[in-house]
Amino acid sequence: EHRRFFEIVDFLRSGDVLVFNDSRVLPARLRGYRSDTGGKVEVLLLRRLGDGVWETLVRPGRRVGVGARLEIEGGEQAQLWADVLEQAEAGIRVIRFSEEALLQELGSVPLPPYIHAPLRQPERYQTVYAKTPGSVAAPTAGLHFTPELLEAIGARGVHLAFVTIHVGLDSFRPVRVEDPRQHAIHREYCQLGREVAEQLSRAKAEGRRIICVGTTTVRAVEEAARASRGPQLQPFAGWASLFILPGHRFRMVDGLVTNFHLPRSTLLMLVTAFAGKQLIDRTYEEAMALGYRFYSFGDAMLVL
Numbered sequence: 100e101h102r103r104f105f106e107i108v109d110f111l112r113s114g115d116v117l118v119f120n121d122s123r124v125l126p127a128r129l130r131g132y133r134s135d136t137g138g139k140v141e142v143l144l145l146r147r148l149g150d151g152v153w154e155t156l157v158r159p160g161r162r163v164g165v166g167a168r169l170e171i172e173g174g175e176q177a178q179l180w181a182d183v184l185e186q187a188e189a190g191i192r193v194i195r196f197s198e199e200a201l202l203q204e205l206g207s208v209p210l211p212p213y214i215h216a217p218l219r220q221p222e223r224y225q226t227v228y229a230k231t232p233g234s235v236a237a238p239t240a241g242l243h244f245t246p247e248l249l250e251a252i253g254a255r256g257v258h259l260a261f262v263t264i265h266v267g268l269d270s271f272r273p274v275r276v277e278d279p280r281q282h283a284i285h286r287e288y289c290q291l292g293r294e295v296a297e298q299l300s301r302a303k304a305e306g307r308r309i310i311c312v313g314t315t316t317v318r319a320v321e322e323a324a325r326a327s328r329g330p331q332l333q334p335f336a337g338w339a340s341l342f343i344l345p346g347h348r349f350r351m352v353d354g355l356v357t358n359f360h361l362p363r364s365t366l367l368m369l370v371t372a373f374a375g376k377q378l379i380d381r382t383y384e385e386a387m388a389l390g391y392r393f394y395s396f397g398d399a400m401l402v403l
Contacts, residue, residue: 101389104243105251107356107401113256114307115354116299120238120316121261123229126206131171131181138162140169142181142194143209144202145235145268146288151199152184156268160190169194173205189272209235211395224395233265233288239395240313240356260298264289264319264339273363279344284365287315289339291323296332299351303332310354310403314366317352317373318343324350343369345376354403359386359393374402 102109111117127144140163143156157163165186171179179201185193196202208221218224226241228249253259268285276282299320302309311317321343323335332351342365352373360367371379382400391398 104399105248108248108251108255110401110403111252111255111257111310112308114258114302114305116258116260116302116307116309117252118260118262118295118299118309118311118316118320119226119228119241119244120264120266120313120319121226121228121230122234122238122263122265122315123232124208124225124234124237124266125232126203126208127235128207128209129171129181129202129205130173131169131179133163134168134170134180136162142169142171143235144206145191145285146233146265148193151196153194153196155192155194156190157183157192157194158190160192163192171196171201171205179205211236213394214396228261230261231263231265231290233263235268236266237395238264238266238313238315239358240316240399242396243356243399244312258298258302260295262289262291262295262316262319264315266315273361274365274368275363279342279365279368282342282365284340284342286338286340287318289319289322289335289337291319291332291335293334296323296334300330300332303351304330308353308403309351310356311352312356314355314357314360314369317355317369320351321347321349343372345372347372349373354401356399356401358395358397358399359383359391361394370402378402 129142132139141158145154147153165183167183169181180197181194183192208224224237265288267287274282318339322339322341326335327333355373357370
């Protein structure tokens with residue numbers, strides 16, 4: 100069926116649990132230059148490893164090796180230095196920053212590469228319920244929800260639950276190997292609290308539907324289920340490394356709200372695992388034929 104997004108209320112029923120990812124996008128994009136050559140570089144924060152130490156994506160990575168010092172631009176008086184400690188493939192670098200507190204001041208929200216114009220309202224790239232800073236990209240399925248829509252959903256008797264999983268590199272890094280099982284998925288930090296674990300366990304025991312908003316939310320819930328012993332979902336705090344491919348047995352998730360994804364992405368593979376390749380192929384063909392918009396600010400589907 101083809102509907103406008105706010106009509107999602109028509110497909111929900113009292114007792115459903117709608118699960119959201121409340122991660123907030125960091126001002127994770129930093130611009131600077133090499134202190135020795137003056138060559139321009141861009142640094143994308145991926146995850147914090149320790150006091151002032153971050154795993155990052157550096158472009159152009161081939162010019163920035165271990166021992167390089169970078170000076171980060173921005174701010175009138177603030178001066179931030181970055182030293183490269185370790186080097187990995189595909190531009191990944193471990194960097195120590197001289198003043199971690201300045202990252203918030205000097206960084207900007209990292210928009211996807213296919214968005215070329217800066218946003219006049221940066222909050223448009225945050226969900227209305229974003230709370231916990233840590234993502235390098237928005238959990239974009241949640242961008243469709245407004246406070247008014249959430250209120251209407253709650254008035255229908257639908258329960259809202261919030262988990263945290265910080266969106267990482269695999270949201271925009273394509274799978275380059277022919278066998279996806281050989282792809283090393285980027286770990287994402289995840290928290291699912293005791294109250295939510297009990298709420299989801301009760302819903303499952305009572306036969307009520309659990310509907311996840313976004314592929315990251317699916318990963319968080321299914322990672323917690325994988326780590327739990329027995330039928331009861333346990334609280335979870337740690338790194339989510341679950342790579343969901345066709346053949347995965349979903350333990351908790353009964354429904355999914357998701358945008359339209361890039362080919363060769365782990366996100367598309369997860370959606371295919373949930374809905375089946377035949378249905379997803381047909382859905383994407385129809386969406387393209389009707390001019391649906393894809394990616395971060397695009398349209399969405401509800402799969403039940």
